[in-house]
Amino acid sequence: MSNLIEIRWHGRGGQGAKTASLLLADAAFNTGKYIQGFPEYGPERMGAPITAYNRISDEPITIHSNIYEPDYVVVVDDTLLETVNVTSGLKETGAIIINSTKDGDELKKLLNGYKGDIYKIDARKISMEALGKYFPNTPMLASIVKVSKIMSDEDFLADMMGSFKHKFAKKPEVIDGNMKALELALNQIEKI
């Protein structure tokens, strides 16, 4: 299973990390992949650290454990960097994506000397601009697609348009904002 991609999400309860992992699974599924999308359930409550996972492969996936050596880590809330060892097991051939306004050196100091690629994105700014509210998961979803190259930007946007039309069938007014958040994120993610 050499083509297996493993992703770990770190967020706080209420930020939509679980939903983002399920949307990523959906998007990859729609390109013909085998997928897993699952959260690690604990005592969930608003604001508590939560973890969610994705596996994406060209072949059927049989393993059913949490992910300990991910190819990619997505950090939805940079306050977690001080309390959770987000780079634990992260492959140095992989990358970490952090939602943050901190500068590069400051972020690096918080990553225990992680030697792989580090990306940052200001999901708050994007979300406020596109949606007028703070929903970091949509920009973070676009970021991981961009960095992991699971699919092309065009395929991803087309697929998400379909998903949002379905997901927001009862409130279509938020579709444009969510699409804008994805597009801004695809353009604004930066490598440190």
Added chain:
Amino acid sequence: MGIRERLSGNEASATAMKQINPDVVAAFPITPSTEIPQYFSTFVSNGTVDTEFVAVESEHSAMSACIGAEAAGARAMTATSANGLSLMWEMIYIASSLRLPIVMSLVNRAVSGPLNIHNDHSDAMGVRDSGWIQLFSENNQEAYDNLIMAHRIAENKDVLLPLMVCQDGFITSHSIENIELIEDEKVKEFVGKYKPEHYLLNDKEPMAIGPLDLQAYLFEHKKQQAEAMRNAKKVILDVAKDFEKMTGRKYGFFEEYKLDDAEIAIVCMNSTAGTTKYTIDKLREKGIKAGLLKVRVYRPFPAEEIAESLKHLKAVAVLDKADSLNAIGGALYEDVVSGLYQAKATVPTVNYVYGIGGRDTKSDDIEKVFNDLAQIAKEGKVENPYRYLGVRGDK
């Protein structure tokens, strides 16, 4: 063919129930099976199914309502987990002894206490001797397929026993994965209409159900239950054959994975079998002849068949996701070992209690078991057969 989809194990189970469209579903929500009645009640509200959904006030009532419905001549289903099943306990035995082919989706979770909502098999193991057929499922696909096959097995006139389809709470119940669904029409045709021979609402045959059954008869009735359980073995295989014709997916009492030429093997159930397959593939690349026997049908227990499949091995590890707290070993281990003994197969066999209360079972853990097995195979003996995997404070 089939329909390519991605669903969680709970979604897959609710979808199977939708396609089966039973007459009655009675359920009370409990983590991690809550989503099954939740999704199903949406199908009821939307008119997708014409099932009578009974929103009961407890699991005891859920099973009671299923018993009443099934005895009346209806096809009844429910879903539960852990303490929900514990509360059903009294009615679980009544359902099987009244020979009512109720079908349950059991999303396995640790039975309290202390309170834990995560996966192990202590709920299913607690009712292993209650006269229910028990099918275990590695993933969402198997949870779905087992449910589609369930009524054909349970309602067969040589069987008439209730049946539970087990899957691992959270690990598969809440994981979105690929699945191949069967078209609605095909499921409808495969499952067929429920035509009970004797039922309460038949005014041409007035009858009583569940009367006093004392020294003169109870023993004979229990023996009939035991015979029905034995009969279920053939029926399970017959139904699997028809299912394979429809879907191409093959099911037996158990699945063998790279077992033919294996020297060492693991026996386990549900999602850990998937992790074991993944680990076996890695070990095979290093030339280690590892294999798996994944038990699908736990009750009735296919002891002879399992012994036949294991007898060529140099060492076997049986993984139990429930501790029997009996100073002997886990339930699956005892069943496998007793099968091997009956078959006069002297394979060194060791037991690992693992994954209790949702303790994650990693590929590394499985690899450790295979390393132990390689050692046992070399020495040809087991010093300490009742072991633990992944617990702190263990040597």
